[in-house]
Amino acid sequence: MTNGQEGVHHELRSVLRSVLHGLQLFQLIFRMNKRYTLTSVLLYIIQGIMPVATLIVTQNLLNGVSMAWKQGEAWLITQFALFILVFVMKNVISAVQSYVDGILQTLLSNTLNIMVCEKSTTLGLADYENSEVNDQLKRANQESSYRPYQLYTQMAGIASSLITMLSSAVLLILWKWWVVLVIFIISTISFYSLLKLNREQFRIYMDRTPLNRQTWYMTYLLTNDSAFKEVKLFQLGPYLLNRYRDFLTSFLLVDRRILMKYTRIKLLYDMLEIALLFWLIWLVIQEAFHKEILIGSLYGYIQAITLSQSQMQAMIHGMIKFSQSNLYMEQLLQFLKVPTSDPVQRQKQLLTPPKVSCDESFRIEQISFEGVSFRYSGQSRDTIRNLHFTLAKGQTIAIVGKNGSGKSTLVKLLMQLYADYQGVIKVNGHNILDYDLQQIQERIGIVFQDFVHYEMSVRHNIGFGSMDKLEQDEQLLDAAKCAAIDQTIKQLPYGLDTQLGRWFEEGFQLSGGQWQRIAIARAFFRSADVYILDEPTSFLDPLAEQNLLQLFQDLMKERMAIFITHRISSARLADKILVMDNGQIVEQGTHAELIKLDGIYSQMYRVQASSFTDEGVGVEYAGGGRK
Numbered sequence: 317m318t319n320g321q322e323g324v325h326h327e328l329r330s331v332l333r334s335v336l337h338g339l340q341l342f343q344l345i346f347r348m349n350k351r352y353t354l355t356s357v358l359l360y361i362i363q364g365i366m367p368v369a370t371l372i373v374t375q376n377l378l379n380g381v382s383m384a385w386k387q388g389e390a391w392l393i394t395q396f397a398l399f400i401l402v403f404v405m406k407n408v409i410s411a412v413q414s415y416v417d418g419i420l421q422t423l424l425s426n427t428l429n430i431m432v433c434e435k436s437t438t439l440g441l442a443d444y445e446n447s448e449v450n451d452q453l454k455r456a457n458q459e460s461s462y463r464p465y466q467l468y469t470q471m472a473g474i475a476s477s478l479i480t481m482l483s484s485a486v487l488l489i490l491w492k493w494w495v496v497l498v499i500f501i502i503s504t505i506s507f508y509s510l511l512k513l514n515r516e517q518f519r520i521y522m523d524r525t526p527l528n529r530q531t532w533y534m535t536y537l538l539t540n541d542s543a544f545k546e547v548k549l550f551q552l553g554p555y556l557l558n559r560y561r562d563f564l565t566s567f568l569l570v571d572r573r574i575l576m577k578y579t580r581i582k583l584l585y586d587m588l589e590i591a592l593l594f595w596l597i598w599l600v601i602q603e604a605f606h607k608e609i610l611i612g613s614l615y616g617y618i619q620a621i622t623l624s625q626s627q628m629q630a631m632i633h634g635m636i637k638f639s640q641s642n643l644y645m646e647q648l649l650q651f652l653k654v655p656t657s658d659p660v661q662r663q664k665q666l667l668t669p670p671k672v673s674c675d676e677s678f679r680i681e682q683i684s685f686e687g688v689s690f691r692y693s694g695q696s697r698d699t700i701r702n703l704h705f706t707l708a709k710g711q712t713i714a715i716v717g718k719n720g721s722g723k724s725t726l727v728k729l730l731m732q733l734y735a736d737y738q739g740v741i742k743v744n745g746h747n748i749l750d751y752d753l754q755q756i757q758e759r760i761g762i763v764f765q766d767f768v769h770y771e772m773s774v775r776h777n778i779g780f781g782s783m784d785k786l787e788q789d790e791q792l793l794d795a796a797k798c799a800a801i802d803q804t805i806k807q808l809p810y811g812l813d814t815q816l817g818r819w820f821e822e823g824f825q826l827s828g829g830q831w832q833r834i835a836i837a838r839a840f841f842r843s844a845d846v847y848i849l850d851e852p853t854s855f856l857d858p859l860a861e862q863n864l865l866q867l868f869q870d871l872m873k874e875r876m877a878i879f880i881t882h883r884i885s886s887a888r889l890a891d892k893i894l895v896m897d898n899g900q901i902v903e904q905g906t907h908a909e910l911i912k913l914d915g916i917y918s919q920m921y922r923v924q925a926s927s928f929t930d931e932g933v934g935v936e937y938a939g940g941g942r943k
């Protein structure tokens with residue numbers, strides 16, 4: 317097969333695929349609202365017939381004027397009435413159409429936005445850390461609100477143009493059949509070349525998505541309040557702005573090149589079509605000159621020629637745009653089909669019941685890691701290596717270690733945020749994967765190192781820990797008390813219903829430590845068996861830290877706790893301390909045991925303790941300190 321033939325096949329296949337996706341979309345719209353969809357389709361069909369109906373009534377009216385002496389005035393009045401009727405109908409239909417389409421557009425954009433958000437909630441953490449999935453998500457997010465509707469109107473527009481073209485072609489065929497054939501051939505050639513150009517444009521768009529995300533990130537830094545202080549004080553504004561400008565300029569250069577190509581091709585074919593059009597019109601004028609046709613028919617044929625040509629062009633452009641929107645639609649559908657990496661979702665999709673069933677009385681009483689190793693995707697070595705430890709009811713474990721030693725990763729594995737680890741994590745002696753993982757997650761309360769500041773009310777900020785108790789004020793305040801933030805809440809203007817943050821009206825901004833206490837309260841609000849705090853005291857002053865950990869100790873009597881910390885003063889309160897280095901547990905035991913061992917832990921202890929002695933003032937353990 318030659319390159320040319322291959323190209324034609326490729327383009328034909330893409331047109332077929334477009335039609336297929338168009339049908340899928342139509343099915344979706346139809347299922348969404350049958351009544352509005354059918355009305356819209358009917359209106360598009362009528363819109364397609366309207367131009368030829370207008371042409372016929374105008375032609376008849378003109379012929380009626382020149383033949384009035386023969387047909388009589390009543391006949392002329394009838395033609396005029398029909399003429400008025402068609403014009404009124406045209407306006408009424410277009411008004412109703414814009415109403416129906418407006419509703420369909422909103423419904424479709426809502427449905428798809430919800431579908432994209434729903435899909436996002438089923439993705440796993442590893443998906444969010446995958447730049448390809450991120451690109452897809454960004455495209456889907458940006459385009460779901462307008463692309464599919466655009467595709468629908470383009471599809472309907474093509475159908476409508478086809479109806480107009482066919483009906484005007486019938487008039488032309490009755491006059492000279494080959495005229496239609498000539499118009500068709502010229503238009504097909506122009507269609508093919510524009511389609512090829514369109515593919516090139518799409519490829520550019522696809523390659524641009526990662527850069528688009530970077531561009532978005534520049535605007536995010538420049539316009540977001542969380543980055544404002546640093547951008548201002550490090551005077552990053554001009555630098556970021558320049559990067560932003562450079563991205564936009566590079567996009568413009570490429571866009572200009574492709575637009576130039578598009579304009580050249582379009583101009584060439586337009587000129588060809590116009591020459592043909594004038595030649596055909598000249599043929600009609602000659603027939604009228606030789607009195608072979610009446611003045612109304614002269615008007616009718618000229619209109620039919622221009623209408624066929626313009627509708628053929630509209631169809632071509634509609635099909636080009638349609639195939640363009642369809643390429644984006646393909647992306648959207650692809651994103652909606654991305655397999656999730658989330659272990660909980662994967663388990664749900666399997667539809668097989670968990671091997672270990674748990675009733676209401678189920679409690680986590682023991683957790684153990686047996687030879688657990690894990691490597692992040694794209695990394696050349698394991699981040700977690702062969703971990704072994706056990707945690708039982710009533711115990712508290714502290715995990716200490718340098719930055720990057722794998723402490724947070726360990727917690728993420730326990731929370732089942734990643735699927736592909738080696739070894740076994742056991743709960744009450746059974747592999748965690750044999751349980752309903754969602755049920756396990758629900759029995760764990762966690763404060764992440766990068767916990768979320770919800771720009772919502774205090775109620776939401778704490779209540780998100782256990783949604784079914786969102787309206788239980790007393791319990792919300794109890795949780796707040798455990799995190800020693802209850803007094804602050806009571807002093808807020810609307811108590812639990814005070815809006816937090818600065819993004820929305822009447823928002824009350826908390827300090828870093830207060831936000832952290834709110835996050836701790838959120839974890840405590842969940843009646844869990846295990847509490848995990850990843851650097852829970854990084855924003856707290858030492859006194860507050862001691863109080864909080866003491867409170868924590870009391871609360872943990874019937875439960876289990878894991879807390880990650882850089883402060884030995886906190887770690888020493890735990891029943892067991894795990895010291896991590898380079899992804900491994902290198903020491904474990906009580907504070908006294910580890911001091912006796914005289915290893916990394918005791919070295920950390922000495923460094924931190926020495927910062928309070930005269931000779932060691934200013935010395936800090938390399939991995940410690942606030943973040």
Ligand SMILES: Nc1ncnc2c1ncn2[C@@H]1O[C@H](COP(=O)(O)OP(=O)(O)OP(=O)(O)O)[C@@H](O)[C@H]1O
Nearest residue numbers: 445692695699717718719720721722723724725726
């Ligand atoms: N999503 C990720 N993808 C790839 N590598 C990651 C990812 N998250 C963390 N890492 C790498 O894994 C290692 C361990 O990170 P982790 O966050 O578990 O360390 P940590 O002990 O909690 O550190 P810190 O005390 O600074 O919080 C680091 O080298 C880090 O670069």
